[in-house]
Amino acid sequence: MPPTRSDPRDLDATLDALRAQGHRVTAARRAVIHALLSADHDMTTGDVAAAIESTQPDTHLSTVYRTLESLEEAGIVAHVHAAHGGVAYQLADRTQQHAECDVCGLTIELPSDMLAGVARQLRAKHDFELDTRHFPLLGRCSSCRGTEGSAPHRHIRG
Numbered sequence: 299m300p301p302t303r304s305d306p307r308d309l310d311a312t313l314d315a316l317r318a319q320g321h322r323v324t325a326a327r328r329a330v331i332h333a334l335l336s337a338d339h340d341m342t343t344g345d346v347a348a349a350i351e352s353t354q355p356d357t358h359l360s361t362v363y364r365t366l367e368s369l370e371e372a373g374i375v376a377h378v379h380a381a382h383g384g385v386a387y388q389l390a391d392r393t394q395q396h397a398e399c400d401v402c403g404l405t406i407e408l409p410s411d412m413l414a415g416v417a418r419q420l421r422a423k424h425d426f427e428l429d430t431r432h433f434p435l436l437g438r439c440s441s442c443r444g445t446e447g448s449a450p451h452r453h454i455r456g
């Protein structure tokens with residue numbers, strides 16, 4: 299089991315934040331927030347559905363979608379993109395910048411201040427506010443560099 303980065307107060311505090319904005323705390327919302335708090339990684343909709351199945355076995359995948367959407371509208375949850383399609387969810391205040399290998403999909407969590415200098419320059423020179431967390435930085439991991447599989451990737455449309 300990977301260590302969780304959650305404690306019970308996080309759930310209460312997050313539910314309080316939701317209530318403070320006038321949103322109802324439904325069983326599905328509580329279960330989804332609990333799942334995100336308990337995981338040590340960003341979760342796809344399928345991950346969330348699998349995680350809450352034991353406590354909310356009747357929750358349909360479409361309910362998980364709707365719940366994640368409504369929590370995102372409330373600013374509690376944010377989505378991030380994988381390099382080649384796919385979206386994963388995280389609590390808004392826990393999103394992180396990632397680097398992702400273009401070939402094998404390996405992702406590395408980066409310290410939040412790593413792109414601070416770039417963000418500062420974009421703001422100063424271009425009046426541009428960088429969103430560092432929404433997409434990963436793309437590149438090649440050590441095992442994918444210089445191998446036969448390192449040809450430029452192809453986009454698979456599905």
Ligand SMILES: [Zn+2]
Binds near residue numbers: 377378379432
């Ligand atoms: Zn997006």
Ligand SMILES: [Zn+2]
Binds near residue numbers: 404438442
């Ligand atoms: Zn790789």
